[in-house]
Amino acid sequence: MNKRTFIFKNRPEVISASSAVGKKEGQGPMKSWFDMISDDDTFGQKTWEKAESYMLKTTVEDAIKKAGKTKDEIDILLSGDLLNQIMSSSFMARDVQIPFIGLYGACSTMTESLMLAGVLTDGGYCDTAVSCASSHFCTAERQFRLPLEHGHQKPPSAQSTVTGAGAMVISGIKSNKCNNKPDAFQVKTREGNRVVITAATAGKVFDPGIRDSNEMGAAMAPAAVDLILAHLSGTGRTFDDYDMIVTGDLGFTGKAVAADILGQAGVTKEQIEKKFVDCGTLIYDKADGFESGGSGCGCSASVFSGYVYKMLQNGRLKRVLMLSTGAMLSTISPFQGETIPGIAHGVELESEGDL
Amino acid sequence: MNDNDKKKKREAKAYEKYVKNFTPKPHYTMNILKAFIVGGSLCTAAMYVQNVLTETGVSKEMAGNYVTVGIVMLAQLLTGLGLFDSIGKFAGAGVIVPISGFANAMVSTAIEYKKEGPVLGVGGKMFTVAGPVLVCGISASAVIGIIYWVIGVTG
Numbered sequence: 001m002n003k004r005t006f007i008f009k010n011r012p013e014v015i016s017a018s019s020a021v022g023k024k025e026g027q028g029p030m031k032s033w034f035d036m037i038s039d040d041d042t043f044g045q046k047t048w049e050k051a052e053s054y055m056l057k058t059t060v061e062d063a064i065k066k067a068g069k070t071k072d073e074i075d076i077l078l079s080g081d082l083l084n085q086i087m088s089s090s091f092m093a094r095d096v097q098i099p100f101i102g103l104y105g106a107c108s109t110m111t112e113s114l115m116l117a118g119v120l121t122d123g124g125y126c127d128t129a130v131s132c133a134s135s136h137f138c139t140a141e142r143q144f145r146l147p148l149e150h151g152h153q154k155p156p157s158a159q160s161t162v163t164g165a166g167a168m169v170i171s172g173i174k175s176n177k178c179n180n181k182p183d184a185f186q187v188k189t190r191e192g193n194r195v196v197i198t199a200a201t202a203g204k205v206f207d208p209g210i211r212d213s214n215e216m217g218a219a220m221a222p223a224a225v226d227l228i229l230a231h232l233s234g235t236g237r238t239f240d241d242y243d244m245i246v247t248g249d250l251g252f253t254g255k256a257v258a259a260d261i262l263g264q265a266g267v268t269k270e271q272i273e274k275k276f277v278d279c280g281t282l283i284y285d286k287a288d289g290f291e292s293g294g295s296g297c298g299c300s301a302s303v304f305s306g307y308v309y310k311m312l313q314n315g316r317l318k319r320v321l322m323l324s325t326g327a328m329l330s331t332i333s334p335f336q337g338e339t340i341p342g343i344a345h346g347v348e349l350e351s352e353g354d355l
Numbered sequence: 356m357n358d359n360d361k362k363k364k365r366e367a368k369a370y371e372k373y374v375k376n377f378t379p380k381p382h383y384t385m386n387i388l389k390a391f392i393v394g395g396s397l398c399t400a401a402m403y404v405q406n407v408l409t410e411t412g413v414s415k416e417m418a419g420n421y422v423t424v425g426i427v428m429l430a431q432l433l434t435g436l437g438l439f440d441s442i443g444k445f446a447g448a449g450v451i452v453p454i455s456g457f458a459n460a461m462v463s464t465a466i467e468y469k470k471e472g473p474v475l476g477v478g479g480k481m482f483t484v485a486g487p488v489l490v491c492g493i494s495a496s497a498v499i500g501i502i503y504w505v506i507g508v509t510g
Contacts, residue, residue, distance in 0.1 A: 147467035149466055151440045151443015151451065152444070156382075157379055208370045253379070292379070
């Protein structure tokens with residue numbers, strides 16, 4: 001067993017999750033799974049950065065409420081985003097007043113924070129932790145690319161940053177769901193399964209040498225495949241043992257590349273087709289002009305907290321490996337001739353029937 | 356460059372080639388056609404206005420200036436109304452290459468950084484997109500001017 005994979009002996013539970021997305025994402029195929037959809041991408045705020053921060057805060061507060069807890073009962077808040085100095089997360093933490101650890105893993109932040117929340121709660125250092133991440137199209141666009149009103153064409157391989165946020169509340173205490181306060185949501189979850197974190201694998205930074213920042217999916221694909229294979233060897237499982245292996249934001253191109261490399265590594269085609277999915281390819285309607293799918297922390301954060309979590313809760317998925325993928329470029333690195341390195345962190349979730 | 360770097364570069368090239376199999380290609384023919392039609396119509400319309408102006412007695416040079424100012428103002432207005440980005444997405448080089456693209460680059464950055472204040476926001480960031488074009492354009496014109504002068508002196 002290699003040391004990259006953490007096996008959580010106490011199996012900390014994800015007691016609640018919440019997701020929020022913007023207008024375009026709310027019109028996509030995942031719309032019925034999201035908890036909150038805003039018609040207005042400004043979320044009623046004055047700047048885009050404030051909007052992203054507000055969106056993140058809303059999901060955190062909603063997740064805590066759904067867990068039947070108050071802010072004082074949360075021991076630690078793990079959060080990150082794409083902006084310089086993780087502005088959205090820090091300013092959200094200023095408002096919620098929960099002990100805060102800021103993270104940066106580019107678009108891999110959701111599983112990075114989930115993995116650390118698992119470590120802290122499984123080790124008994126914290127009883128309850130919140131892990132979350134966000135991204136916003138308009139903030140990412142102005143930081144990494146061009147002004148919104150600038151008229152230009154994007155190549156079809158360019159992905160679109162998702163306006164979205166996701167938050168999960170993780171508890172190390174074996175809970176009895178029936179003791180929770182009986183509000184509308186709790187009645188629903190009491191019948192649902194427990195969702196537990198069983199293992200996690202930390203990723204290495206892989207650089208396949210891609211220079212074009214419109215090909216981030218391809219830049220991240222080798223890191224994603226490496227993580228999947230490392231996790232399988234670390235846990236001693238095979239592809240068969242999972243109902244779904246879901247990557248963060250490889251997009252259509254990156255997913256095709258990753259699927260091909262997985263095929264070369266010996267995974268059969270049917271298994272890849274049946275079980276290998278990517279949040280970036282799920283979130284938008286392809287006919288809506290999103291030819292290459294979505295990207296950003298919010299892409300995996302909202303789909304994991306919305307779709308995957310609920311599918312585990314209702315028992316339609318039993319075991320899932322979630323891996324958010326990140327492109328570790330900065331705003332200046334491409335101008336210094338650097339290539340785009342990729343990373344992926346994996347977290348394994350299981351659905352446990354309420355006994 | 357040592358052997359290790361060379362090997363890395365070779366691998367990167369091979370990977371790039373491999374990834375090309377999965378990457379959708381831009382629709383070059385359609386994009387060129389759209390750029391030609393939109394850009395061509397824009398220039399024809401501008402030429403028409405210029406001809407009308409010269410016929411009414413405006414000097415040729417002044418008529419050219421009026422038309423240029425007109426296109427800049429129109430592009431600025433469309434950017435402010437939030438329409439230029441859609442036009443740019445459709446027409447590509449057709450509206451970026453004429454002076455309308457330059458006007459859009461200035462106004463879109465000004466709008467984008469309005470929240471950071473009028474001096475350090477708008478003033479400081481307004482040239483982030485157009486600035487490099489200005490510097491390169493002016494430098495190139497200076498170089499060509501020198502070449503022109505040398506040819507004039509020696510020829």
